[in-house]
Each structure stands twice: as C-alpha cells, then as structure tokens.
Amino acid sequence: MAEYQLKNQELTLKISSKGAEMKSLKDNKTNQEYLWHGDSAYWGRTSPVLFPIVGNYREKESVFEGKTYSMSQHGFARDMEFTLESQKEEEIWFELKENEETLKKYPFAFRLHLGYRLDGRSVEVLWKVENPNEKKMYFSIGGHPAFNCPLKAEEKQSDYQLSFDTDKTLVCSILGETGLLTARKKEFELTNHKMRIVEDLFDEDALIIEGNQAKRVGLVNPQGETYLEVEFDAPLFGIWSPAKKSAPFVCIEPWYGRSDKEDFSKKLEEREWGNELKAGEIFEKSYQIRVK
Incomplete structure (x- = not known):
C-alpha cells in the first residue's frame, strides 16, 4: 500500500493505492480538512469506490447464466490494491483488473480505471x-465520499443543513434491515433548497434518492454558508451517516446502481x-467535489 499526493495552489489531496481511496482533502491556506479521517469507532473508510455493485444483492447472491455468485455489500474494489497508471502534479490514475478471487464472485474480466484531477478548488473523480470480455458485461459503480460535518469541534451537526439544486419535495427510498430496498418511501420538503440534518435523519440507514431528482448536493454550516458541494450526472444518489451514532461526517454518494429490492x-x-x-465498450463517468 502506498500513498500519493496531488497539490495545487488551493488544495492538497491524498490518495491510497488500497481501493484508490481519497484519504485527505485540505485547504492549503487554512489547513481545514474536509474529508472524514476514517475512525473505525464510527466508520473506518473515507471515500471508497463501490464496484462492481452498489449496495447489496438479495441474500448477497446474483445469478448469471444459471450460476450463482456471492458478493458482500458494495463489492470488492474498495478492499483491493490498485496499480498506479500515471501521475502528474494535478492528476493521477489507478487501475484494477480481475483475478482468480474476483472471478469467483463476479463472472467478468474487467478494467477499472480510477482517476483524480485537481482544478482550482475542485476535485474531479x-x-x-x-469490458475486455467477448460477451456483454453487467456492473454498477458509485462513490462514497465522507465529509466532515461539523467542521469545528464546538459545533453540532444538527445546526448544519443539506442543500440541493432543486426546491421540489425529495422522495427517498428506504432500506430494510437486510440492506435491501423496501416498498416504503419517505418525503422531505425543502425550505429554500435546504434540509436540516436533524438527529434522527439517518436512523433508517441511507437516504436513497432515485430518478434524477437532484444533480448537486451541498453541506451548509450554521452561518448558512455552503462550504462544500458534490455535483454529478448520476441518476441516483445516497446520503448517509451511521445510524444512531452521532457520527461527525456525512456521505454524499453519486451512484450508477443500488441495492436490490426485497x-x-x-x-x-x-x-x-x-x-x-458490450464487448470492447468503455463506460466513462465523473463527479466533482467543490470546496467553497
């Protein structure tokens, strides 16, 4: 496992070769850290990539061409060592390929390339x-970055808000105890594009917002200032913090996939x-993290 760094005049980003995971995002002038540091008392990760599934298979199993494959939540890429492909001062790329162990869980060869690019006060993921196979390949992929919230030790998370690029009521899907999607929905009315992070907001696990309801989600401090935004083209996203733990971070997660229904x-x-x-095709997507 190795650690790599990207730096420009505004920001410093650190990435681990394990999972090609962002580990730190700091403002160079104020030294403010924006990424959660991965304390296992709450959640030991910081920004894993979710591949080749997002969420859970029903009973942790999928069936393809008559054969059953077992895989744990969010797939295996986040726990694997990536190879460094290239590095410049403000851009870096990693690669992951299938091996004997992944083929037991997932019936495809693959090439997963994961890159990071700094641009001013933004990080593009x-x-x-x-698909190197001679047949069609099926997969999901998603981000899971965790951001410090509150930013200051003396502040309370319940004084923070989430902001959205919509003022419509958000309709959220709800996960059950097995990590699968239930038929239940929960609605959140926004006030001036914002939702307060109340103490019980994540008591039923992640909020899953499907169907392109929003494309930009921000975190708002007690002074009403948006200090960070995540922008994406993904058709759905999750917002999560560990249930009933009062964890000092919030995840904003662009997804191309989600858990199975029950x-x-x-x-x-x-x-x-x-x-x-299809055989030989390439899927390319990105999302942006903007520090204000």
Whole structure:
C-alpha cells in the first residue's frame, strides 16, 4: 500500500493505492480538512469506490447464466490494491483488473480505471470501466465520499443543513434491515433548497434518492454558508451517516446502481439502475467535489 499526493495552489489531496481511496482533502491556506479521517469507532473508510455493485444483492447472491455468485455489500474494489497508471502534479490514475478471487464472485474480466484531477478548488473523480470480455458485461459503480460535518469541534451537526439544486419535495427510498430496498418511501420538503440534518435523519440507514431528482448536493454550516458541494450526472444518489451514532461526517454518494429490492429475482442482467457494456465498450463517468 502506498500513498500519493496531488497539490495545487488551493488544495492538497491524498490518495491510497488500497481501493484508490481519497484519504485527505485540505485547504492549503487554512489547513481545514474536509474529508472524514476514517475512525473505525464510527466508520473506518473515507471515500471508497463501490464496484462492481452498489449496495447489496438479495441474500448477497446474483445469478448469471444459471450460476450463482456471492458478493458482500458494495463489492470488492474498495478492499483491493490498485496499480498506479500515471501521475502528474494535478492528476493521477489507478487501475484494477480481475483475478482468480474476483472471478469467483463476479463472472467478468474487467478494467477499472480510477482517476483524480485537481482544478482550482475542485476535485474531479473520474471512472472508466472497460469490458475486455467477448460477451456483454453487467456492473454498477458509485462513490462514497465522507465529509466532515461539523467542521469545528464546538459545533453540532444538527445546526448544519443539506442543500440541493432543486426546491421540489425529495422522495427517498428506504432500506430494510437486510440492506435491501423496501416498498416504503419517505418525503422531505425543502425550505429554500435546504434540509436540516436533524438527529434522527439517518436512523433508517441511507437516504436513497432515485430518478434524477437532484444533480448537486451541498453541506451548509450554521452561518448558512455552503462550504462544500458534490455535483454529478448520476441518476441516483445516497446520503448517509451511521445510524444512531452521532457520527461527525456525512456521505454524499453519486451512484450508477443500488441495492436490490426485497423481492428481486437475483438475475444480474435485470438489476435496476445497473449498467451494461458490450464487448470492447468503455463506460466513462465523473463527479466533482467543490470546496467553497
């Protein structure tokens, strides 16, 4: 495992080769840290990539071409060692390929390229998935960055808010105890594009917002200032902090995929919000983290 650094005049970003995971995002002038540091008392990760699934398979199993495959929540990429592909002062790329162990869990060869690019006070997170198989490949991918909230020890998270690039009521899907999508929905009315982070907001796990309801989500400090935003083209996203732990961070997660429904068939090619690539095709997406 190695650690790499990108730096410009505004920000310093540190990335680990394990999971190609962002580990630190600091303002060079104020030394303010924006990324959660990964304390296992709450949650030991900081910004894992979710691949080749987002969320959970029903009963941790998928079926493809008559064979059953088992995989744990959010897939295996976040726990694997990536290879450094290239590095410049403000851009870096990592690569992950299949091996004997991944093929036991997931029936495809793959090339996952994960990049980071600094631009002023922004970080662009870049994904590129290649299909080297001679058949169609099915997968999901997502981000899971965790941001410090509150920023200051003397502040309370319940004095912070989430902001959205919409003022419509958000309709959120709800996960059950097994990590699968239930039929229940929860609605959140926004006030001036904002929602307060009340103490019980995450008591039922992540808020899952499907169907392109928003494309930009921000964190707002007690003074009413948005200090960080995540912008994406993903059709759905999650907002999460560990249930009933009063954890001092909030995750804003752009997703191309999600957990199965409780009554799902388990067929890999039928997963909702999943993605497919024909032989030789490439999937390229990105999202941006903007520090104000």
